Amino acid sequence: EVQLVQSGAEVKKPGATVKISCKVSGYTFTDYYMHWVQQAPGKGLEWMGLVDPEDGKTIYSEKFQGRVTITADTSTDTAYMELSSLKSEDTAVYYCARNYYDSSGLSTGAFDIWGQGTMVTVSS
Amino acid sequence: QSALTQPASVSGSPGQSITISCTGTSSDVGSYNLVSWYQQHPGKAPKLMIYEVNKRPSGVSNRFSGSKSGNTASLTISGLQAEDEADYYCCSNAGSSRVFGGGTKLTVL
Numbered sequence: 001e002v003q004l005v006q007s008g009a010e011v012k013k014p015g016a017t018v019k020i021s022c023k024v025s026g027y028t029f030t031d032y033y034m035h036w037v038q039q040a041p042g043k044g045l046e047w048m049g050l051v052d053p054e055d056g057k058t059i060y061s062e063k064f065q066g067r068v069t070i071t072a073d074t075s076t077d078t079a080y081m082e083l084s085s086l087k088s089e090d091t092a093v094y095y096c097a098r099n100y101y102d103s104s105g106l107s108t109g110a111f112d113i114w115g116q117g118t119m120v121t122v123s124s
Numbered sequence: 125q126s127a128l129t130q131p132a133s134v135s136g137s138p139g140q141s142i143t144i145s146c147t148g149t150s151s152d153v154g155s156y157n158l159v160s161w162y163q164q165h166p167g168k169a170p171k172l173m174i175y176e177v178n179k180r181p182s183g184v185s186n187r188f189s190g191s192k193s194g195n196t197a198s199l200t201i202s203g204l205q206a207e208d209e210a211d212y213y214c215c216s217n218a219g220s221s222r223v224f225g226g227g228t229k230l231t232v233l
Contacts, residue, residue: 035222037170037224044127044213044224044225044226044227045162045170045213045215045224045227046224047215047221047222047223047224049221059220059221061125061221062125062221063125095169095170097170100160100172100175100181102176107158108158108160108175108176108179109156109158109159109160109175109176109215109216109217109222110158110160110172110175110176110215111160111162111170111172111215112172112175112181114169114170114171115169116169117169
């Protein structure tokens with residue numbers, strides 16, 4: 001069974017950094033891009049960026065560029081999302097989500113498997 | 125990159141059909157047949173319902189269908205059921221990145 005299991009809830013002070021993990025199982029980690037998505041309380045989904053676990057290349061949303069770092073550790077089949085200079089507006093659930101490829105191996109642009117989400121609370 | 129535009133809410137009675145629109149620009153929805161739709165129940169992770177505008181992943185009911193015209197994509201749910209009540213989000217490629225819609229709350233009356 002394909003699974004993405006994320007780390008637990010975090011409470012951070014403004015200005016701090018948080019690092020969330022997403023451990024995968026049931027498939028070859030390096031074969032699929034991994035994305036990260038933010039969802040503030042009562043709000044919509046916001047794409048943050050992606051990593052190609054095969055070579056570590058990343059693409060980030062302009063909104064988070066400079067504050068977010070997404071990495072992949074192929075020795076543990078785990079993706080990470082680090083967000084720095086935290087503000088109260090960063091209080092949200094963060095999801096990792098696997099890129100969906102069609103039967104020909106082409107990216108569909110969609111996300112087929114999601115982690116359970118990690119709540120990050122930023123408060124002084 | 126601005127969020128795609130969705131109606132905040134739609135509603136329908138059991139058995140009816142509803143359509144949710146998702147309007148973008150020529151830089152995202154209009155340029156790619158890479159629009160996907162997600163269903164999200166409260167407290168749960170999103171679930172992929174439609175990809176590449178009108179394709180359903182295995183296991184998704186054929187009551188869900190998608191389409192696109194110009195810069196606007198649409199999700200149609202036919203034969204509404206109580207369990208369809210949820211938030212729905214569209215998403216499109218925008219170059220190498222992705223952009224989501226603001227979300228639509230579907231109420232089944």
